[in-house]
Amino acid sequence: MVILQKQCTHLIHDTCRTIGWASEGRRPVEGHWGAWGAWSGCTASCGSGISTRTSSWIMNGVKTQYLFQDIMECSAPEKCxxxxxxxxxxxxxxxxxxxxxxxxxxxxxxxxxxxxxxxxxxxxxxxxxxxxxNQTCPAIPKNFDPTFCLTDVFICKSAKYCIPRQNECDGKLHCDDGSDEIDCVIVSNFKAPENCGISTITVSAFFPSFLSAIAVTLYYREHYVFGTMYMYVIL
CATH class of the missing domain: 2.20.100.10 (Thrombospondin type-1 (TSP1) repeat)
Known part of the structure; x- marks a missing residue:
């Protein structure tokens, strides 16, 4: 049995000198690696793979069964x-x-x-x-008089009902199709706690038919510092 001990003076394989030891009495047996064989084909048919080449251990002028394998990364011509x-x-x-x-x-x-x-x-x-x-829409009152729609009122998009102008965008559904609460702008001012450092919070809610958003503007001691934050909400 032969034990191979590899000694390298550089990091390149070709500059390595390997000494073989006989297992009986650990007698040193001089030897060397033979010439490199050809590189094998890339293991990958697409993307990255590896390619190998081997060198045989030469001892006393005879090529042995011991092989030294060199491996490098390779790329196939096709993308995976x-x-x-x-x-x-x-x-x-x-x-x-x-x-x-x-x-x-x-x-x-x-x-x-x-x-x-x-x-x-x-x-x-x-x-x-x-x-x-999917909540139920308000029903048209049985005693509704269509001539009421000839005055200054809000006419529902269904064109079947109309409501007093002050009932539009009041947070409650009045129209038979709920159209009185679409495209509404609601502005509210809230007094902030004294210890939070914010003097006024103004909340403007805009509910158009094509987009729903809430714009919140914060003021700090009457100076604009926080900017405007937009948050989309689901109606």
């Missing part, structure tokens, strides 16, 4: 397919109605990442939906 993955859902869209039941939608894209080099598309739907504002 990369499957697509879904990105994050968008926010829920605005509910199209204030009552009676509507449908909200949200969407997502197959872009995290998108499929490349022949990879598979994302599975599943790219949209989601849910019911919204």
């Amino acid at each position: 397919p990369e499957d697509g993955h879904w990105g994050m859902w968008t926010m829920w869209g605005v509910c199209p109605v204030m009552c009676g039941g509507g449908v909200q939608k949200r969407h997502r894209k197959c872009d995290s990442p998108a499929p490349t080099y022949g990879g598979r598309e994302c599975t599943g739907a790219d949209f989601d939906k849910r019911l919204c504002n």
Whole structure:
């Protein structure tokens, strides 16, 4: 049996000198590594893999069964397919109605990442939906007089009912289709606690039919320091 001990003066394989030891009495046996063989083909058909070459241990002029293997990284000419993955859902869209039941939608894209080099598309739907504002709309009073709509009133979008102007955007549904609470702007001022360092908090809520948002502006001792923060809300 021969035990190989490798001694290197540099980090390059070709400069290494290996000494063999006979197991019986540990008698040193001089030897050396033979010439490198050819590099093997890359193990990968796409992307990254490895390529190897070997050198045989030469002892007393005879090539032995002991091999020294050199390994390097290689790249195949073809890119590996990369499957697509879904990105994050968008926010829920605005509910199209204030009552009676509507449908909200949200969407997502197959872009995290998108499929490349022949990879598979994302599975599943790219949209989601849910019911919204399914509470019952107010009924039109049986004693409603249509001639009332000829005065200065708010006419519901259904064109079947109208309400006093002061009932529009009061936080309660009056129209038979809830249209009196769409596109409303509500402004409220709140007195902040004295120890919080904020003198006034003004909250403006704007509820258009195409977007819902709350804009909050904070004032510190009558100086604008916090800016305006927008937060989307679901109706």
